Amino acid sequence: xxxxxxxLGQCGNQIGRxxxxxxxxxxxxxxxxCSKKENESYRDACKERFFCEEETEVPVARAVLVDxxxxxxxxxxxxxxxxxxxxxxxxxxxxxxxxxxxxxxxxYSVHGPRHKEVIMNLVQKEAEKCDRLGGFFTxxxxxxxxxxxxxxxxxxxxxxxxxxxxxxxxVIWPYGTGEVIVQNYNSVLTLSHLYQSSDAIxxxxxxxxxxxxxxxMNIKQISFRDVNQVIAHQLGSVFQPTYTAEGGLHxxxxxxxxxxxxxxxxxxFKMLGLRNIPQMPENSLAYSTFSWPGLIKHLRQMLIxxxxxxxxxxxxxxxPSRLLPPLQPFPNRPLHxxxxxxxxxxxxxxxxxxxxxxxFQDPSLYTSWxxxxxxxxxxxxxxxxxxxxxxxxxxxxxQFLLKPLDNVxxxxxxxxxxxxYIHQYTKFGIEEEDFLDSFTALEQVISSYTIL
Amino acid sequence: MGQYKEVFHPLPPVLYQLLIKTIYSVLFxxxxxxxxxxxxFVKSVLWxxxxxxxxxxxxxxxxxxxxxxxxxxxxxxxHRLSLLEQLLARNRVKTGDQTSVQKAITEIAPEYGLExxxxxxxxxxxxxxxxxxxxxLHAQHQELCKLLHKIHVFTSGSHMDQILGHFSVTxxxxxxxxxxxxxxxxxxxSETMQLEAFLEWKxxxxxxxxxxxxxxxxxxRCSFLDSNIYHTLFFSFPFFxxxxxxxxxxxxxxxxxxxxxxxxxxESVELKLxxxxxxxxxxxxKMHGSCRLVFRSKHPASKTGFERSIFKxxxxxxxxxxxxxxxxxxxxxxxxxxxxxxxxxxxxxDKIAEGLDGVICISP
Numbered sequence: 171x172x173x174x175x176x177x178l179g180q181c182g183n184q185i186g187r188x189x190x191x192x193x194x195x196x197x198x199x200x201x202x203x204c205s206k207k208e209n210e211s212y213r214d215a216c217k218e219r220f221f222c223e224e225e226t227e228v229p230v231a232r233a234v235l236v237d238x239x240x241x242x243x244x245x246x247x248x249x250x251x252x253x254x255x256x257x258x259x260x261x262x263x264x265x266x267x268x269x270x271x272x273x274x275x276x277x278y279s280v281h282g283p284r285h286k287e288v289i290m291n292l293v294q295k296e297a298e299k300c301d302r303l304g305g306f307f308t309x310x311x312x313x314x315x316x317x318x319x320x321x322x323x324x325x326x327x328x329x330x331x332x333x334x335x336x337x338x339x340x341v342i343w344p345y346g347t348g349e350v351i352v353q354n355y356n357s358v359l360t361l362s363h364l365y366q367s368s369d370a371i372x373x374x375x376x377x378x379x380x381x382x383x384x385x386x387m388n389i390k391q392i393s394f395r396d397v398n399q400v401i402a403h404q405l406g407s408v409f410q411p412t413y414t415a416e417g418g419l420h421x422x423x424x425x426x427x428x429x430x431x432x433x434x435x436x437x438x439f440k441m442l443g444l445r446n447i448p449q450m451p452e453n454s455l456a457y458s459t460f461s462w463p464g465l466i467k468h469l470r471q472m473l474i475x476x477x478x479x480x481x482x483x484x485x486x487x488x489x490p491s492r493l494l495p496p497l498q499p500f501p502n503r504p505l506h507x508x509x510x511x512x513x514x515x516x517x518x519x520x521x522x523x524x525x526x527x528x529x530f531q532d533p534s535l536y537t538s539w540x541x542x543x544x545x546x547x548x549x550x551x552x553x554x555x556x557x558x559x560x561x562x563x564x565x566x567x568x569q570f571l572l573k574p575l576d577n578v579x580x581x582x583x584x585x586x587x588x589x590x591y592i593h594q595y596t597k598f599g600i601e602e603e604d605f606l607d608s609f610t611a612l613e614q615v616i617s618s619y620t621i622l
Numbered sequence: 623m624g625q626y627k628e629v630f631h632p633l634p635p636v637l638y639q640l641l642i643k644t645i646y647s648v649l650f651x652x653x654x655x656x657x658x659x660x661x662x663f664v665k666s667v668l669w670x671x672x673x674x675x676x677x678x679x680x681x682x683x684x685x686x687x688x689x690x691x692x693x694x695x696x697x698x699x700x701h702r703l704s705l706l707e708q709l710l711a712r713n714r715v716k717t718g719d720q721t722s723v724q725k726a727i728t729e730i731a732p733e734y735g736l737e738x739x740x741x742x743x744x745x746x747x748x749x750x751x752x753x754x755x756x757x758x759l760h761a762q763h764q765e766l767c768k769l770l771h772k773i774h775v776f777t778s779g780s781h782m783d784q785i786l787g788h789f790s791v792t793x794x795x796x797x798x799x800x801x802x803x804x805x806x807x808x809x810x811x812s813e814t815m816q817l818e819a820f821l822e823w824k825x826x827x828x829x830x831x832x833x834x835x836x837x838x839x840x841x842x843r844c845s846f847l848d849s850n851i852y853h854t855l856f857f858s859f860p861f862f863x864x865x866x867x868x869x870x871x872x873x874x875x876x877x878x879x880x881x882x883x884x885x886x887x888x889e890s891v892e893l894k895l896x897x898x899x900x901x902x903x904x905x906x907x908k909m910h911g912s913c914r915l916v917f918r919s920k921h922p923a924s925k926t927g928f929e930r931s932i933f934k935x936x937x938x939x940x941x942x943x944x945x946x947x948x949x950x951x952x953x954x955x956x957x958x959x960x961x962x963x964x965x966x967x968x969x970x971x972d973k974i975a976e977g978l979d980g981v982i983c984i985s986p
Contacts, residue, residue, distance in 0.1 A: 171761070302765035334760050369754075427758040435750025436743065539741035 171423040172300035173219055173409070175233040176293065178310035178324060179317025180242045181342050183235055184394065186309050187246045188402035190231045193220055194255045196406060196556045203520055203554040212553045215411035215421035221256060222299055229256050232300065234292045235263040236324065238281065238316045262296060264289050274356040275598035277319020278363075282327075290327055297332070305336030305426035307409075312360045313344035313353035322363040329367035336426040339368045340405065343375040343574060352591050354582035359600070361575075362608035365615065370434040372442045373571055374401050378478040385481055386449045403556060404446045407563040412516055412549035421551075432547040433512045433567045438618045443570030445472050446563045447480045460560045462517075462525045469515070469562050470529050476508040476570060489534035509622040510536050510568035512545045519560035522550040537622040572619045579612050641696055658683050668695055671703065697834050706820055713816060715809045718791025719770060719915045774917035788917055913940070 177186035197216050202209045221229035231250070235258065237243050243265050251257040264285065297303050306328050310321035321339075328337055341360070344353045364371055379400050383392045387400065411421035414428045422428055434440050447469055448460060468480050475487040487507055513535075517525055531542040555561050585591065586605055596602070641664050661683050668678065678691045699705055770791070777789035789797070796803060975981055 171765075301768055302761055304761065334757050336754075336757065424758050424761070427754060427761070431751050431754040431758075435754060436747045437750060438743075438746075539744045540747060544747070 171302045171304035172232055173304050173307050173426060174296045176306060176308040177233055177235045178308060178321040179237055179314055181311035181317050182309040183237055183242050183246045185398050185401055186233060187250055188398040189405050190256060192402040192406040198255060201554055201557045204552045208553055211421055212411050230259050231256060232296055233258060234296055236289055238266045240265045262292055264292060272315035272350055273594055274315060274319035274359050275595040275600040277316050278323045279599040282320050282323030286327055289324060290331055303335060304424060307338050309340045311342040312357045313348060313350055318356045318360040322360050325364055326367045336430050337368045338370050338372060338426055339364050340372045343373050345376045354578050357578045358582045358608050358612060362611040365440060365611060369430050370440050370442055372444060382449055382479050386479060387451050404444050407446050407555055407561055408516060408565055410555055412551045414549050432514050439511050439567055441571045443566050455557055465562045469564050473564060473566060474508055489532060508569045510566055511540060512567045514565040515548045516563040517550045519554040522552055569619055576616055583609060641692060673698060710816060710820060715813050716792060717914055721915055
């Protein structure tokens with residue numbers, strides 16, 4: 171079962187390349203820490219998912235590259251080919267001569283419709299190459315021009331053309347003090363449009379990843395490449411093959427479907443956050459040992475306290491005690507406690523079979539209308555990922571993104587109230603009403619997540 | 623008649639076993655050990671299939687009595703569900719190319735009372751899961767079709783049967799792993815034996831029914847005349863009534879009541895016959911149930927179907943385009959129905975919202 175990746179804009183293309191890099195180097199690495207047979211199954215499952223096997227050449231990534239400028243795409247293509255382990259299909263790309271100038275409306279209303287047929291043809295070709303299409307994975311930034319506007323439009327086209335496929339949008343949340351003045355407008359428009367066509371929106375916040383790079387990875391001069399590599403590692407830890415059922419004999423052939431089913435069946439709640447531990451510089455790995463109880467404990471507290479990484483966790487935050495019958499909401503819930511709808515924990519490496527995940531099945535972690543049996547799932551594999559002897563990831567549909575979302579919508583609304591920069595959008599056909607619709611939609615999402 | 627009672631006495635457990643084995647092998651695929659749970663199970667399955675003779679359900683649950691009732695129930699199942707035909711169909715050697723076409727069944731959704739203990743968000747959650755599972759299933763089906771297509775295309779022109787033209791999945795697998803031919807041969811031989819046994823049974827069948835008539839006709843006449851069990855038997859075996867009359871001719875049964883009842887039965891049988899002819903005419907060209915996919919390169923994507931029953935001598939073929947068109951029409955009508963229901967719901971919500979102060983209703 172294969173996933174077709176759509177890399178949108180500069181951000182999307184650069185991250186996409188790092189993701190395929192991370193996956194490929196993981197597969198070819200010798201740190202699997204498992205039997206040869208297991209390693210082979212893992213490799214085969216991974217290949218089916220992300221690559222197309224050509225006869226004599228290196229595997230070709232199942233991806234479509236879209237950008238308005240040619241520079242980033244050519245860079246991406248050549249860097250991939252240079253690795254020697256994998257490459258992109260040269261024909262699977264679309265770019266134009268000029269950019270869209272960070273203008274969401276330009277990307278959505280002008281470039282999108284203009285180039286829809288060409289782009290969708292590329293996607294269709296990739297989809298047909300798959301024996302079984304497992305869904306689409308798009309990568310884009312939320313706040314830029316091409317990535318966000320065009321990306322929102324392309325997602326809509328994907329939904330129209332493939333009504334029964336799974337669509338997962340990976341979006342990069344911009345730096346709070348970002349450079350683009352209208353980034354909040356772009357974010358609001360992107361999110362509200364994605365919410366309609368996508369099945370799930372998986373978010374990485376630039377600020378958070380930046381902190382991980384500086385505090386955990388000890389990188390002094392943080393480049394975009396460093397940030398992208400951390401993101402790629404986290405994504406790889408979710409999408410590399412796993413056994414999704416206890417005692418399963420085969421690696422799951424339906425990762426997107428399984429993910430959607432466990433986390434986002436409710437159409438109101440599509441925002442997913444991602445946490446991965448441990449994270450450390452590669453050269454420290456040899457000197458570190460990890461224990462599953464320790465990792466699980468940290469991961470759980472990260473969930474409850476909404477911590478972005480394993481350092482600086484607030485251990486004071488605790489779940490409320492269960493004094494009330496199950497169907498009542500928790501009125502005495504502490505304000506900074508992160509309530510979850512559903513959680514997925516993915517364990518990779520040594521001794522995963524014996525890990526006790528009972529602490530994640532505590533009903534007080536979850537909203538009142540869902541019991542842990544429905545809300546919590548765990549995927550495992552004995553095959554270690556990317557040289558980490560043990561690694562645990564958490565994909566969470568919870569209030570992780572409530573505050574950032576509220577922030578962005580608030581700032582955008584303040585700008586909108588004074589009609590600042592609106593003309594840039596109305597110029598290309600995005601009217602004030604469209605803005606209002608977007609605000610309404612996101613307010614609804616905020617409200618739904620708040621009253622959990 | 624008394625003699626029969628004595629002879630049958632040790633038979634109930636055996637008959638239960640027979641019923642159970644039949645039910646299990648045809649309707650399920652589980653093997654059990656005999657227990658009183660099974661008696662309840664047998665009764666519930668019969669009930670589910672519409673067997674409405676109360677005497678059977680009054681049988682003791684230790685399996686000690688009731689051979690006559692069980693025999694009747696077995697015969698009813700035999701006829702009603704076409705048990706043997708189903709067994710044969712189930713045990714057929716698979717070609718691997720099967721698919722099934724189901725006619726959509728219109729069921730009226732039962733009215734559920736509002737359960738105020740269930741959060742609507744949980745229902746939405748479950749609905750979403752169902753939707754996603756359906757999508758995964760859909761993707762699996764598409765993959766199956768794609769791979770089947772590959773096999774058909776690659777092997778076209780190789781089959782001995784010119785009409786078919788290409789290999790089935792089973793045949794292709796045999797080419798890949800020739801050492802499996804022994805297994806396949808065994809399966810084919812056992813299927814042939816079953817078919818031969820079936821043909822033999824068909825020849826002896828009238829004897830069985832006559833024997834059934836003989837040991838069933840010393841019953842309370844009222845209940846048997848009203849029961850639809852006997853309607854079913856009458857319907858397929860008109861000589862049942864004749865033999866009944868012959869059998870009971872010796873006794874003084876030519877009462878007014880009896881002839882009235884007999885006429886009633888005759889009329890209902892004729893009505894059912896009419897019904898069936900009408901249904902048959904309607905369904906003549908429609909596919910239902912299992913069929914085999916055959917690839918035709920001249921007419922893109924057409925299907926040839928084999929009837930499930932082995933009685934038909936000719937092969938009825940339906941093209942995929944026909945089936946698709948029919949399903950699309952069905953889909954369109956269901957879509958319209960859904961839209962209509964949604965509109966009604968929306969109007970109801972709007973009316974409610976009007977009555978509330980300060981509330982804006984935003985419909986999805």
